Amino acid sequence: MSSTEATPSTLYDKVYAAHVVADDTIYIDRHLVHEVTSPQAFEGLRNAGRGVRRPDCTLATVDHNIPTSSRANYKNAKTFIEEPDSRLQCMTLEENVKAFDLTYFGMEDKRQGIVHVVGPEQGFTLPGTTVVCGDSHTSTHGAFGALAFGIGTSEVEHVLATQTLISKKSKNMKVQVDGQLAPGVTSKDIVLHIIGLIGTAGGTGSVIEFCGSAIRSLSMEARMSMCNMAIEGGARAGMIAPDDITFEYLKGKPLAPKYDSAEWHKAVKYWRSLKTDEGAKFDSEVFIDAKDIPPTVSWGTSPQDVVAITGSTPDPEKESDPVKKASITRALEYMGLKPNTPMEEVQVDKVFIGSCTNSRIEDLRAAAQVVKGKKVAPTLLRAMVVPGSGLVKKKAEAEGLDKIFLEAGFEWREAGCSMCLGMNPDILSPYERCASTSNRNFEGRQGAKGRTHLLSPAMAAAAAITGKLTDIRKFTAQYPQTEGSPKISVEAEHEEIITEGDADKIADAPIDTEATNTQTPVESKATGGSNGIPPFLTLKGIAAPLPIANIDTDMIIPKQFLKTIKRTGLGSALFHALRFNDDNSEKEDFVLNKEPYRSAKILVVTGPNFGCGSSREHAPWALLDFGIKCIIAPSFADIFFNNTFKNGMLPIVISDSAVLAKINAVAEAGKELEIVLPNQVIRDGESGDELAKFDVEEFRKHCLVNGLDDIGLTLQKEKEIVAYEKKRNELWPWLDGAGYLSRHGKGPRKISAAAVPKTNRGAVKDVADW
Numbered sequence: 001m002s003s004t005e006a007t008p009s010t011l012y013d014k015v016y017a018a019h020v021v022a023d024d025t026i027y028i029d030r031h032l033v034h035e036v037t038s039p040q041a042f043e044g045l046r047n048a049g050r051g052v053r054r055p056d057c058t059l060a061t062v063d064h065n066i067p068t069s070s071r072a073n074y075k076n077a078k079t080f081i082e083e084p085d086s087r088l089q090c091m092t093l094e095e096n097v098k099a100f101d102l103t104y105f106g107m108e109d110k111r112q113g114i115v116h117v118v119g120p121e122q123g124f125t126l127p128g129t130t131v132v133c134g135d136s137h138t139s140t141h142g143a144f145g146a147l148a149f150g151i152g153t154s155e156v157e158h159v160l161a162t163q164t165l166i167s168k169k170s171k172n173m174k175v176q177v178d179g180q181l182a183p184g185v186t187s188k189d190i191v192l193h194i195i196g197l198i199g200t201a202g203g204t205g206s207v208i209e210f211c212g213s214a215i216r217s218l219s220m221e222a223r224m225s226m227c228n229m230a231i232e233g234g235a236r237a238g239m240i241a242p243d244d245i246t247f248e249y250l251k252g253k254p255l256a257p258k259y260d261s262a263e264w265h266k267a268v269k270y271w272r273s274l275k276t277d278e279g280a281k282f283d284s285e286v287f288i289d290a291k292d293i294p295p296t297v298s299w300g301t302s303p304q305d306v307v308a309i310t311g312s313t314p315d316p317e318k319e320s321d322p323v324k325k326a327s328i329t330r331a332l333e334y335m336g337l338k339p340n341t342p343m344e345e346v347q348v349d350k351v352f353i354g355s356c357t358n359s360r361i362e363d364l365r366a367a368a369q370v371v372k373g374k375k376v377a378p379t380l381l382r383a384m385v386v387p388g389s390g391l392v393k394k395k396a397e398a399e400g401l402d403k404i405f406l407e408a409g410f411e412w413r414e415a416g417c418s419m420c421l422g423m424n425p426d427i428l429s430p431y432e433r434c435a436s437t438s439n440r441n442f443e444g445r446q447g448a449k450g451r452t453h454l455l456s457p458a459m460a461a462a463a464a465i466t467g468k469l470t471d472i473r474k475f476t477a478q479y480p481q482t483e484g485s486p487k488i489s490v491e492a493e494h495e496e497i498i499t500e501g502d503a504d505k506i507a508d509a510p511i512d513t514e515a516t517n518t519q520t521p522v523e524s525k526a527t528g529g530s531n532g533i534p535p536f537l538t539l540k541g542i543a544a545p546l547p548i549a550n551i552d553t554d555m556i557i558p559k560q561f562l563k564t565i566k567r568t569g570l571g572s573a574l575f576h577a578l579r580f581n582d583d584n585s586e587k588e589d590f591v592l593n594k595e596p597y598r599s600a601k602i603l604v605v606t607g608p609n610f611g612c613g614s615s616r617e618h619a620p621w622a623l624l625d626f627g628i629k630c631i632i633a634p635s636f637a638d639i640f641f642n643n644t645f646k647n648g649m650l651p652i653v654i655s656d657s658a659v660l661a662k663i664n665a666v667a668e669a670g671k672e673l674e675i676v677l678p679n680q681v682i683r684d685g686e687s688g689d690e691l692a693k694f695d696v697e698e699f700r701k702h703c704l705v706n707g708l709d710d711i712g713l714t715l716q717k718e719k720e721i722v723a724y725e726k727k728r729n730e731l732w733p734w735l736d737g738a739g740y741l742s743r744h745g746k747g748p749r750k751i752s753a754a755a756v757p758k759t760n761r762g763a764v765k766d767v768a769d770w
Ligand SMILES: CC(C)[C@H](C(=O)O)[C@@H](O)C(=O)O
Pocket: 036, 037, 064, 134, 135, 136, 137, 150, 421, 562, 613, 614, 615, 616, 617
């Protein structure tokens, strides 16, 4: 762990090693919870009679489903959220945080916001910690030198119950960006450029460390935007070594060690050791010269479909690879763009400034600077700014940014995920084109048939003014800022975001719990989680061929179906946009609408990177509910791969294209395949001939074959977990969340959780500070 060790290690090696409890089981320091991916996890806990092990290390908020309209007349979630499924999901979270005694920032709390904005701004996210959330953009927190990654709902349950995860070590990947960034180039451009270079599967199986002089010069907020999109590059986590910029940012944050205290100095000393040692080995390395990065924008339907703003859409005719040619053609068609169209000629209908990538104060300042004294283009249907949290909003208003946006014709909204994924009322209408500071441009992401162009906040602001995608460099020259327009007071980059007095007030604000009391506990018919899983030995059945690359989980199950609080019933929505027409009739040519594939048990995917994007466990749930228990593909995205096992499903990697072609031929012929897990072979179901052997991790196989619930298995490691917690308390006392216990210290817990080790931070006084 320390730099004096014989073998030089990477930042990731160090943080991983510092969290090993036993074998592949790692301790989780920080768990963020939101309404979409937690209901089934809490339900699992209830069914098994388990509690939350570390309420002090768990923080919940609502973000995805909530309307971002004014909360001036807000009373409670029940009356505020009109859409019934969204309302139920938010109220279910409220019920769960009450029942399990967790700290919760609801809509009446100024600290509410997008989970990945809230964690850092509270100092909940700290260097050297492990941070998880049922959300793929948990990678954001890696900006602090934390090992932060998204997990599925079964893993959320695992962490709630055990405060650990079974997580095998990933590979180390280095992305080094050196030199001076060109004018107008931001961290969003850097990360879009990187994804364009490595592709959306480039980081699969790896943790990326972003380093180099260009990265070192970035602010914390810019670093967060970069790590946020590590998942779009296929990596489960992105990390940046903590440094003075990090420590400066953490000064005065409510849940960080108190600035200048003995604990602060101890923490900073430890944090300084968290950097890659000279000579440490990376499994892959990418080097980029900062001056080669232009202001960048996406043209297609994958975050790797990017081009310089001065460039044009690609021409499929120039592509020799038939799979790539087909995918360019399909993306251009979806986006309503012709080949070779200059990006600067693309007219937009809406502009969205927000999301966990770019909704922090610096992002809003950058956009406001462009907008100041100007008006949005008359052709624009809507321009909206959605701050990432109530505190960002408050700060922006104190700086007068809201006025700048409002005077220019933008909407100034309340915190939430908003139009990033359209689970709430903020959506694109079909065929509308949006310049968006978010992170995903998948088909239908911002609304069915909506078209998304990803870009930086400054470029989004420029697009709002001109009505077209715009090169920010030309824009600032052509549109000088007018005198007398409202002033943006940009304060010191890193300051306290909340005073202690403020924090007390917020913490003491009454929470309307009336709405949450009416909910009845949900009955479970679920598979997975603590209900145990049916054993998987052999599987014989029809295999459906699917020749598509980069199938993302939005495509497997779109956002509108994530509002369920159950694991079951999603089969009818599987591959919704591929499977159904607008009038809900079936698309005849989609494989699962044809015989004999309607009863497929196996999916044979011939394109790579199946299951990329969002961490939604709804994707394997939908496949399973349809009847598909096994997916064969050349490669899988990490979170999806993990999620399938938790549900008793088997993902099989067949990277040899000739072998995959043989398997696919059986699928194409509408015949059965037979998977024999104990022997790790795939057979022709009819002849019994062996088609392929496959690999599967021993532990995962053991669990599948025996139908084992891995939460139960982990709980058998109680001794090791307790020993780890003791060590953690001695070495890193600031990680025991004394602050959190303030809300709970007055009475017994409703659900008994494992004892929290005593902290050295005092019980009541420190506690009241938050
Ligand atoms: C809902 C959640 C599972 C999802 C994610 O994991 O990313 C969402 O935040 C998204 O951006 O698609």
